[in-house]
Ligand code: ADP
C-alpha cells in the first residue's frame with residue numbers, strides 16, 4: 517500500500533499536491549534545492565539537492581512508495597532512474613519538454629496546432645528569413661525548451677524584427693519554433709486526469725485571460741456554446757488516450773472561429789485549474805494524487821461559478837489577508853515577492869460569473 521509520496525520539485529504545484537495528499541493521510545518527501553521552498557514547508561521531509569543529482573533521486577526512490585513531479589523540465593536521466601516508482605513514466609516529459617516534439621505529437625493525435633516552423637539550425641533560420649520576405653506576417657518565435665510565462669518569446673511584426681532577432685537574439689545552440697501569430701476569440705484550458713486502470717476524468721473548461729503573457733484570471737464555467745465545451749472535453753480525452761496518460765495533462769487551447777487549436781501542453785496540474793480547489797467536488801491536486809496512486813478518481817463536478825485571480829509579486833494588497841474578505845485565499849509561502857512571480861491566488865465564488873467578476877474588480881482596486 518502506498519504510504520509515502522515523493523515529489524520532484526518544491527514549488528507551489530508540489531505544495532498543493534502535498535496538501536491534498538496529506539488530507540488523504542499520505543506522507544510527503546520532496547526533492548528541491550531551495551531550503552524552505554513552498555512544498556518543503558509542509559512536507560514530512562525535504563531532500564536538499566539539485567534536480568540533476570541522480571544520487572539524491574535514488575534517495576527519494578528509497579524513501580517513498582510512489583513518485584510524481586510538479587514541473588515538466590525534469591532531467592530525463594533522473595526520471596529514468598526513478599521509473600520503478602514513476603507511474604507517469606518519462607514519455608510525457610519528453611514530449612512536453614520540447615515545443616517542436618509536442619506540436620508533432622498533438623498533430624499525430626489528430627488535433628490542430630497553430631501554423632509553425634521549426635528553427636533547428638542557423639542555416640534553416642537563414643532560409644526561413646528568405647522565405648519570410650515572400651510571406652511577411654506577424655510571428656511569435658519561442659525557444660523550443662525551457663520557456664514559461666512568456667519567457668523566451670520574441671514577437672516579430674516585420675522583416676526588421678526578424679533580422680534583429682537573427683542578429684541579436686538568436687542562439688544557434690538552441691532550437692526555436694516560429695509560430696504564426698493567431699487571432700483567437702478566447703483562450704481556454706482543460707485539465708484531464710487518468711489512472712493506470714485507464715479511468716479518465718476531465719475538469720470543466722476554463723476561460724483564461726492573460727496579461728503580459730502571464731495568466732491573470734480564469735473564468736469557470738467558460739462563456740462558451742455547449743458544443744465548444746464538448747469539443748474541448750473531446751480534445752482532452754483524445755490526447756489522454758493517445759499518449760496513454762497516467763497522472764494529469766493540462767491543455768491550453770485557442771478558440772479560433774468554431775475551431776479549437778492546441779497551444780501547449782503541461783504534464784501536471786495547471787495554474788488555470790486552481791479554481792477546482794474551491795469550485796469543484798474534487799480539486800485537480802487531489803485528482804492528480806488519486807491518478808498517480810491508481811485510486812478511483814473523484815467527481816469533477818463544478819459546484820459554483822468561480823473566477824480565479826492570480827497574485828503576482830507586485831500585488832502586495834492581495835497578499836494581505838484582511839483585504840480578501842470571504843474569498844478563498846491561497847498563498848504559496850514564497851519568501852521573496854519579485855515582480856511577475858506567482859505568490860498565490862484567490863478563488864472568488866458567487867451565483868454567477870458576473871457577480872464573481874464584480875468581486876474580483878473590488879479586490880483588484882482594494883489598494884486605491
Ligand atoms: P508559456 O509556456 O510561456 O505559457 P505560451 O505558448 O502559452 O507559452 O504563450 C503564452 C501566451 O502568449 C499564451 O497564453 C497566449 O496568450 C500568447 N500566445 C502564445 N502563442 C501565441 C500565438 N501563436 N499567437 C497568439 N498569441 C500567442
Ligand code: MG
Nearest residue numbers: 665768779780
Ligand atoms: Mg502557456
